[in-house]
Amino acid sequence: MISVLIVDDDPAVRRLVSIHLNEAGFQTVQAENGKDALTILQQKKCDAAIVDVMMPEMNGFELTEAIRCDYDLPIILLTAKSALSDKESGFRSGTDDYLVKPFEPQELIFRLNALLRRYNKQQSSNIQIGNTTIDTKSYEVQIDDSSMLLPLKEFELLSFLAASPRQTFSRAQLIDSVWGLDFDGDERTVDVHIKRLRERFKNRQPGFKILTVRGVGYKLEETV
Template sequence: MNKILVVDDDPNILELVNIHLAQAGYSVMKASNGEEALQLAETELPDLAVVDVMMPGMDGYTLTQRLREEDLPVLLLTAKGELEDKERGFLAGSDDYVVKPFEPKELLFRIHAILRRYDKVVDAIIQAGPLKINRQSYEVSVGNKVLLLPLKEFELLSVLASRPNQVFSRDILLERVWGYDYEGDEQTLNVHIKRLRDKLEKLADEVQIATVRGVGYKLEVSS
């Protein structure tokens, strides 16, 4: 599971970003200033930081420079949209730039794009109850039983298993597996879910994909 560090002195923005990232399956750490962010970056080793530019004390540009010294990708949030501000952000080392107010979906696909560039999409090994997903060998196993899946089914199961028992909306699943620019319909997702269900039934009784009507799906893992 990817860890995202969110840094903003506005508690409302901080909580808004936290909610959307958590719903998308990310593990979120929150900081209200630059010093707190640097401490979390050192101890928690996040995969990416979302940083507000306008903060008292250490501003977002300075924080970005410090985080980039540790090879941590940074996406800047700012209320300013002028070219000069964007230029300053990129010169500080930011990987991307989002102007407030922003659409949550835009923030999510930009984060996803950065993580893909850094090859940190999800953990190499995902464990959900008895289910083990190896993203290096692309194997799904329970004990001695091994299942090889088509790529999209494998990616879909990986997303669901990254947060067992948490509901993922249909839009989030489509964005995480097929990309934010996917122009197909939800029937593709439904077909892949059905195929995964059929295969999981033969692999483990303790793990199943549940439909949450009107929202999406979750991977139910019984203890």
């Protein structure tokens, strides 16, 4: 699965970008500043980076230059600055693309996919977690040699959690990402669907479990 590093000192922006990338099938890792981002890159393979320009200590231009010294991956700079001179600074630092805030999340995904193709890093339609393969194109879930079809919302919920294992999501985040911003039902809908998923996999060995994080929400973890 394609892993994208999101670097921004604004947690709301990180959350927004992460939710939309997770929906599109990407795994995301977050950092609140340039130093943390470089530490993450040393510890974890990332296939792309989305970097804010205006950050304390190390700005996005400086971080981009640092990434370019040691890593070959596509970089998109996000910034509120739209002046031509700022864009020039961005491209001189080594960025591949430049997107001005506010931006449409779908445009960010289009640009990211275009860069990944240029770097020959293809986004797979499959999510592999434990013994389970989730095919986001055929909507099929395969556990070892057996396959199963889930109701649409259960499938989308499972896919979303599996795309970012070990990451905790609140009920509100799951509602926004799976049911959509215009959903007017109760957040307990998430609890019902989580319970159904647990029942469906109870007597199987999927290699993962869906955990309740008390007072927060849910996360999916690999068990094998």
